[in-house]
Amino acid sequence: MQPKLTKKGNAMSNFFDIRCPKCGADDQIDIAATVWLRVMEDGTDADQSEDGDHDFEPTSPATCNACGFTGRVQDFEQEEKAGIVTTNKIAELNDLCRTAMGVAGRLFQTAGINALPFADQSAIREKVETFDAFTPDNDPHGERDFGAFEHNGERIFWKIDYYAPDMEHGSEDAADPQKAVRVLTIMLASEY
Ligand SMILES: [Zn+2]
Numbered sequence: 001m002q003p004k005l006t007k008k009g010n011a012m013s014n015f016f017d018i019r020c021p022k023c024g025a026d027d028q029i030d031i032a033a034t035v036w037l038r039v040m041e042d043g044t045d046a047d048q049s050e051d052g053d054h055d056f057e058p059t060s061p062a063t064c065n066a067c068g069f070t071g072r073v074q075d076f077e078q079e080e081k082a083g084i085v086t087t088n089k090i091a092e093l094n095d096l097c098r099t100a101m102g103v104a105g106r107l108f109q110t111a112g113i114n115a116l117p118f119a120d121q122s123a124i125r126e127k128v129e130t131f132d133a134f135t136p137d138n139d140p141h142g143e144r145d146f147g148a149f150e151h152n153g154e155r156i157f158w159k160i161d162y163y164a165p166d167m168e169h170g171s172e173d174a175a176d177p178q179k180a181v182r183v184l185t186i187m188l189a190s191e192y
Pocket of ligand 1: 020021022023024025064065066067068069
């Protein structure tokens with residue numbers, strides 16, 4: 001019988017998303033699970049027991065064979081949650097960069113945008129500021145760093161890039177405002 005993992009209680013949404021919180025490995029994690037065995041004449045048989053599954057819970061012991069980290073299943077889940085927290089932080093800072101345009105980050109308009117009448121530039125900036133049409137398609141990572149819309153029949157893009165404070169290199173941590181200077185670029189789709 002192929003060992004089958006089942007989840008109990010407050011389980012993870014996707015077992016294979018869990019990572020070692022120490023080294024990041026996701027393919028060498030062992031979990032101590034409970035196995036029910038049927039006592040037979042000549043020994044035991046897992047296939048015969050009523051519940052042949054291998055059950056584990058958030059508090060079950062778990063270990064990473066890559067680095068030796070040992071903890072509980074929930075310690076490994078925490079790392080997954082930490083990833084979500086980081087993504088949310090990046091998305092929040094990106095929203096701030098748009099809504100406090102030019103204050104919470106730098107604003108760059110391309111030549112194509114600058115060539116438009118001022119009223120259109122202002123209307124476009126407002127559409128960037130209030131943009132909320134995020135979908136898994138245009139925002140696959142949930143970081144809300146890109147958007148597209150129409151203005152007067154013209155396709156407009158906006159995107160946010162993260163620079164190191166020296167403004168030359170890329171930022172090493174987009175979730176830390178001290179380590180990331182955000183640049184919001186507004187452009188014509190044809191300039192992309
Ligand atoms: Zn590890």
